[in-house]
Amino acid sequence: MTTKIKSFDELKSIQERLKAGRDPKKPCITICVGTGCLAYGTQKLVDNFRAELAKRNLTEKIGFRTTGCHGFCERGPMVVIAPDKIFYQRVGLEDAAEIIDKTLLKGEIIERLLYVDPATGQKVTREDDVPFYKKQTRLVFGLNSKVDPESLDDYLAIGGYTALGKALTGMKPEAIIQEVIKANLRGRGGGGFPAGWKWDSTRKAQGDPKYVICNADEGDPGAYMDRSLLEGNPHLVLEGMIIGAFAIGSSQGYIYARNEYPLAIKNITLAIEQARQAGLLGENILGTGFNFDVKINRGGGAFVCGESSALFASLEGRAGEPRAKYIHATDKGLYDKPTNLNNVETWANVPFIIDRGADWYASIGTAGSKGTKIFSLVGKINNTGLVEVPMGTKLREIVFDIGGGIPGGKKFKAIQTGGPSGGCIPEQYLDMGVDFDELTKIGSMMGSGGMIVMDEDNCMVDVARYFTNFLVSESCGKCVPCREGVRRMRDILADITEGKGQEGDVELLEKMAAAIIDGSLCALGNSAPNPVLSTIRYFRDEYEAHIKHKRCPAGVCKALILYSIDPEKCTGCTLCSKVCPTGAAAGERKKAHAIDKALCTKCGACRESCKFDAIIVR
Amino acid sequence: MVNLTIDNKKIEAEAGQTILEVSRENGIVIPTLCSNEALEPSGACRMCLVEVKHGKRTRIVTSCLYQVAEGLIVDTKSERVLAARRLVLQLLLARCPESKQLREMAEELGIQPEPRFTPDQDKSKCILCRMCVRTCEKVVGVCAIGFSYRGSEKNVCTPFQEDSVSCIGCGACAYVCPSGHIEMETTETGDSRKIWGRTFKMKSCKVCGRYFAPEDQLKFISTTTGVPVDDLAVCISCR
């Protein structure tokens, strides 16, 4: 697209033309090149496909599309073949030629590349029949597999920017805001604040210019849905922002992105350029006289910069220290001007609401939380990946039906939601429907949508220590309760995991937690005690075992465990003695080995190497 | 004008004032560690927390930043407030065990150190009240010092922790520092002083001959105001 689109009608005719030019029956190879799949070396597979297609003179006859993340990262590299949507997973980098020759040219299915449903042992041929996808509602995220993120044409061909056209030509700003309020779109970045109300306050605020910002900092360790949206469908996020800017009355937007996300930054940069050239961004958008442009700024690696006032400081070129917010950002935000900050996923929901209407949108989800939510399901789970489900979906469905349960037949212990300052949810709440309010009720929160599954081998005190330690290293250091208090909590937790816990520590932690929640300046400190509080609430017995009995029931805390070898199981294969760095694990070939406790550093190398599960950690 | 209640006392205050200002004017004591009238409030130390009730909502706010409002009910000594303050002071006592200022405040407020917090050996006297940095930037206009690192590693220093090139030796930071962390040494005759690792030559007053200000500071004032250095070479008492 090199000429500017001058009206909504012109946009519609271009969409029609693009749609008509695409034969839905034409065979097409789709391959995921999101960061997750690229980490498997997928680029090589892409190159091979291109070369093999060219070699056979098939580049015209067979479509080939690289797309963003489909969510099923566990099974990458992934290839989907249209029109039948044949689904190949864990594709070998050298499999391109075979797939073209057999499946595309002869219609044969390559059995070895099919997904096997572990529940039934049956092979699944079509993408839609894979249980992981079947039980999801892939509204926002589903578009990822339909577009090449580098192609504006792809996005237009699926009706992209229709919502923008509709908003700019047929709706008053106030009406757009009313629609978003009616849809009850709540912020997906953490707090769940109603987006429509925020837009309304920013619109009504005094001050000029007004800014619109997309929060793509995603500092939450264990979450990557924002990245996958920005990376896989940047125009969707952009379209949401432009609509928002029009409703709010802003002409300047920013995207604040994590520097660790180079591909997302590359794709959104390209999308902005394309949108400008097509007259969808910049001056006189779609010939309506509305002007809006977007700049990208990169973060420098600081979790606290996801917090709004710290984000503004960072955008202004300063260290990311928050400030107390008794005046809302909607009145005084970036450069003290009215500012509307929303999360990537929040923005990505906007075009759907405008396009299909608030009533349709509000029909999905629960009473207080509408629409869908993308979660990143990671940790001790069979199907690691991104899943999108309607608000209110039961945790059990997410973990077991979609996630495929826990690997190795281990027992589920807890699921942690809400990012580093969220909470750990025990088994008894697995049948709870997940939405903003329910999660808060049981001492966790939605956060940005990270879900980390833990099994019986995870120690909950260690988990609490891990999150607290993360927050200690991410505290900006401005205010005392967070800077000093969270560190002291971490020290006490470390003592407990090292067998130096004292009677009364749990009560002291609880007391400190309350004062830190009350006393900290920003939401990082206000929520930092959550992981400790929620693990104490549901796993107090594990704390007691560490403190009173100097025992780590899960066998994680180094100071409280000993490595030994089960002579019954040991076959004398000598593997452990080869990997042991200190010579602690030793023995004669074909005879049961043993571990010298004095030499053992508890590095875990033997346990990892043993094929007979003979290493005992207790 | 707005009407509010602080610790059950009915008070009339000007709109735009902070709770801390109004409390002080009315003889209600709220402890602070990072507030200074010459500086904009920063809200860092958290000692000045109070509990406010506005409508149905009760919450803890920073009194140095929170502005009074009609009908506001403020409790400066609620249980939650006292618990938060106690922790703040205990945490600072553990970080700066040598600090006289902190120990005095603890005594005044009846707060004991928390035995479970091992006192730090590796930290300086600095309590990170930020007054020095704010003074240097906003009052002096030099910006010679700043913070480095973050979290509990955060400290006040010159760039690269080296002798500061831009420092003018005015000593304002040392003057506002409540903890005694910033050291300034002056020679017996007063002809030079040392601060932030650098030695500054002092200028003597043209009239009384007393050393009164570093030459660098006079040069700085001269460049910012346009007044020739020579005209500045008279000390305040002789002016």
Next chain:
Amino acid sequence: MEQKVKEIIQHYHGDKSYLVPILQDVQKEFNYLPKDALCAVSTQLSVPISRVYEVVTFYKAFSLKPKGRYQLSLCMGTACHVRGAELIAGNIESILGIKEGETTEDLEFSFETVGCLGACALGPVLVVNGEYHGHMNIAKSTKILKKLGKKGATDDDQD
């Protein structure tokens, strides 16, 4: 050096608010942030050097010291943590004889732990000069270090 800094700053139209990205580009150019380059940034953007230093030390992405030829980043995101990343970190630290965030004296290896890299399906993940190595474990990490020429990666007789 000053010229290079100037080019980078021009790319951002001399806009102070791009200080963080500017520093990122400068670091990319020189592999770390040399003092002279920072002073050049300070003068050319008219941002006091104390503020530049504040920003450089605040954000984890910046380094004031040169980095090693091989840059190892181990993901410490939650997913990797629950799958045992901490044990792997311990192994790498003991083989290289440095702590997380440090560089070996011969400037061969830098080792850092990072927040989530978003490749959780592959966790634990070790990235070596931008190349991802998934499903990491203690033995594999030892092997990688050995391949990169770390003598004594399996024996215990290192310098």
